[in-house]
Amino acid sequence: MFFDEDKNEKNTAAMDATDKKILNLLQANAKQNTKEIAGQIKLTISPTFERIKKLEQQGVIKAYVAILDRTKIGKSLMAHCQISLFKHSKELILNFRKEVAKLPEIIRCHHVSGNYDFLLEVVVSDMNEYQRFVVEKLSTVEGISNIQSSFVMEEIKEGFVYPL
Structure with missing residues (x-):
């Protein structure tokens, strides 16, 4: 909810x-x-x-959710994708945001500063599914000039609790 x-x-x-x-x-x-x-x-x-x-x-509580073990639901591969846009325009940024919101494999998307523009967290079943995701979905989003991927080998800490 x-x-x-x-x-x-x-x-x-x-x-x-x-x-x-x-x-x-x-x-x-x-x-x-x-x-x-x-x-x-x-x-x-x-x-x-x-x-x-x-x-x-007040929006302090945004939702109530069940936190799943991704490996037990067949999503054993997690990748972090650093995305660079070829041009920084409001139109391209808004389009990128709209298009990635449609992709269920992307569980988090952050607009960041630094060497790239966006950081995506992607979960899929395996490397073959990841390749299909990049080739058939992500690379079709207008404005992307570069995609760099890092694959999670082990999750050391996974947090969902904010310290108050």
Whole structure:
């Protein structure tokens, strides 16, 4: 479930210690119900529910998801692709963003500074699927001048919890 991402971003300073406790509990296990969370933060259910709703409405809580083991679902190859565009124009950048959003193999895309323009995280089943992805999908996106790939040999740390 994704919430409205167009809400104004709120500064974490507006959150009190109880809000941060709620967020830490949800980051550890988003399946907890309001009653379970309320018991752990020493509030009743109603104010706990209201705080969670407020955090959702403010866009602090963006979604509730299940984090999968990619190898157990057949996505054992992970690559980081550094993408350079041949020209930095608003039109090309917007088109690139729109086109990569359509590609399910790309699980993350960051517009970055430095030696390249975008950093993609791609997951596929194997090298053959990766080659098909690059040749048939990624390389067809208008404006790309260079694609460099690095393959993940081992994940040392995989984090989804933000320190509060």
